[in-house]
Amino acid sequence: VKNEGPTAGAVHSTEMDYAHWTALHERADGIFVADCWKHCGSYCCKTNHAQQDFSLMKCGSAGMVFPGQEYAFLKENDLLQDGFEATARHWNYVIDADRGLSIKFVTAHCDLGGICSNAKWRPLICKFYPLYPKVVAEGGAIESYTFGSIIDQYWDELGVEHPCWLYRNHGDDIDKTIRRTLPEVLSHPYLIFYLGAANIFVDHVARSSQGKELALIFSDPRQFFRAWEVSYLTGQLIDQEALRGELVAHYDAIVAHHGPFEL
Amino acid sequence: MNLKEIMANVFHCNVEDIDNSAKINEVSGWDSLNHVVLIMRLNSEGHDIPAHMIAELTSYEAIADYIGEE
Numbered sequence: 132v133k134n135e136g137p138t139a140g141a142v143h144s145t146e147m148d149y150a151h152w153t154a155l156h157e158r159a160d161g162i163f164v165a166d167c168w169k170h171c172g173s174y175c176c177k178t179n180h181a182q183q184d185f186s187l188m189k190c191g192s193a194g195m196v197f198p199g200q201e202y203a204f205l206k207e208n209d210l211l212q213d214g215f216e217a218t219a220r221h222w223n224y225v226i227d228a229d230r231g232l233s234i235k236f237v238t239a240h241c242d243l244g245g246i247c248s249n250a251k252w253r254p255l256i257c258k259f260y261p262l263y264p265k266v267v268a269e270g271g272a273i274e275s276y277t278f279g280s281i282i283d284q285y286w287d288e289l290g291v292e293h294p295c296w297l298y299r300n301h302g303d304d305i306d307k308t309i310r311r312t313l314p315e316v317l318s319h320p321y322l323i324f325y326l327g328a329a330n331i332f333v334d335h336v337a338r339s340s341q342g343k344e345l346a347l348i349f350s351d352p353r354q355f356f357r358a359w360e361v362s363y364l365t366g367q368l369i370d371q372e373a374l375r376g377e378l379v380a381h382y383d384a385i386v387a388h389h390g391p392f393e394l
Numbered sequence: 395m396n397l398k399e400i401m402a403n404v405f406h407c408n409v410e411d412i413d414n415s416a417k418i419n420e421v422s423g424w425d426s427l428n429h430v431v432l433i434m435r436l437n438s439e440g441h442d443i444p445a446h447m448i449a450e451l452t453s454y455e456a457i458a459d460y461i462g463e464e
Contacts, residue, residue, distance in 0.1 A: 186449035187426035189419045220427070240425065277456045361448050 145200070145321035145392045152204050155316040156251070159258035170296030173245035175260050175280065180294045182352035183282065185360050192242045193280075195254050196327035199235030210252040215239040226378045233327060234378070235392055261298035265330040268384040272317030273310050277330040279364075282356070284337040289352045299361050312370055320389040324382060331377050339368040397463045400439070401454070416454040436461060451456045 172179060176193050195215065197205075202219070205211045205218045218240040223243045225233040247253045256263065260279035280285055289372065293299055316325065340346070345362060348355045362368050386392070395403070401416075402409040405423030424432075429452070433443050436458050443451065445461050451457045 185426075186452055187418060187429050189425065216423075217422075357449060360426070361445060364426055365445060365448065 145394075147200060147204070147319055147321065149204075149208070149297075151316065151319065152201075152281075154239050155255070156258070158312045158316055159255055160251070161312055162305055164297055164304075165300060166389060167297050168245050171294055173296040175257070176241065176243065177244035178282070180291075182289070182291055183356050184353035185356060187364060188360050189240060190371070191244065192240050195237075195241050196236040196256055196329070197239070198321070199237060200321060202237040202239075202253060204331055205254075210249060212241060212243060212253060213248040214242050216333055217394045218378065226375045226382070232379065232382060232394060234325075236325070259309075261293070261295040261302070262305055262309070263326070263329055263333070264313065264317065265327045266314065266317045266323045268323065268327075268381075269388040270314070270320075271321055272314050273306075273317075275330065276306070277333045279287075281336060282359075284333065285355065285359075287341070288341070288346075288349045289355060290350075291352055320385050320392045322392075323385050324392075324394060327381050327385075328378055330379060332374065335370070335374050335377065336363065336368045339370065343368070397454070397461065400435060401432060404428055405437055411455060414454055418452040422448050432457075 168176070174180060177207055178185075178188070178190050178193055188194070199221075200213075210265065216239075220238050222236050222238065223233050224236070247257075256279065261283065262276040263273045263279045266272070283295070283298075297305065317323070320371065340359060340362070343360055343362065345355060348358060359368075382394070396410045398409050401421075401424070402410050405411075405428055407422045407424075411421055416424070418426070418429050427462060430448065433451070435447050436457075437443055443460065447460065451460055
């Protein structure tokens with residue numbers, strides 16, 4: 132896709148090479164704290180909290196989200212975890228049709244329950260969990276974080292302790308590790324965009340949840356999650372126009388520093 | 395198309411994969427997102443399944459019973 136950026140000049144390719152992906156994955160491995168799953172029953176891999184009374188979303192597994200290039204890199208190098216390819220769904224979300232801007236991402240299910248078939252190359256979203264970083268538009272520093280899973284937004288409001296032992300006990304350490312080791316390898320415009328886009332999306336859904344009747348049932352976590360999943364899956368928590376506007380503004384902020392680039 | 399044919403079409407599986415005991419997340423392609431797509435498809439074909447029933451109709455039998463298909 133050749134995007135017409137807001138400024139003059141050629142649109143440059145954003146394809147990251149093997150060395151860059153390798154460096155990124157190796158450094159992201161440093162976030163991991165060994166045996167953390169012993170404290171939570173592998174919550175992040177199993178979506179198994181007793182209060183999450185989902186009817187539609189699959190419990191006992193985890194939903195994966197990949198930037199298109201990350202999935203393509205893992206697939207082309209035969210590095211995907213078992214089961215990802217069979218459940219992969221490729222998305223093309225148009226954020227500005229006139230300028231040919233669309234986000235390419237892949238979703239998949241992970242049914243491995245915490246036992247990765249290829250742990251070294253588990254998805255970045257897993258390596259970053261319980262946080263998900265946003266890099267400043269110019270690169271070189273972490274701007275902020277959102278939660279590593281979209282269903283982790285609500286624990287405070289629900290009055291329930293965050294299920295992730297790492298988040299509860301080592302959140303500051305994870306933040307420091309990410310800030311110390313990752314900004315350089317995350318400062319590619321393609322990654323800056325997709326990390327930021329994920330943050331924007333999660334925050335958008337969280338704000339929408341709090342503005343709807345869902346807020347009225349925060350006192351009952353199981354009822355909340357049942358209502359939330361239907362609202363989320365049917366698109367009721369997403370104001371498409373507002374979301375697209377936020378994503379285009381994010382793209383333009385990066386272009387201002389790096390020039391037009393392919394999404 | 396009958397219900398099983400519609401489901402197979404939405405889930406990109408074979409009609410034979412949808413037996414009477416089929417349930418969400420137990421049939422290839424029948425995940426939460428495709429479940430919503432299925433409900434939208436059924437509504438576009440003249441059924442009237444309200445949003446509050448989406449989380450209740452999670453099996454072939456429940457859907458067939460709701461829309462009155464044997």
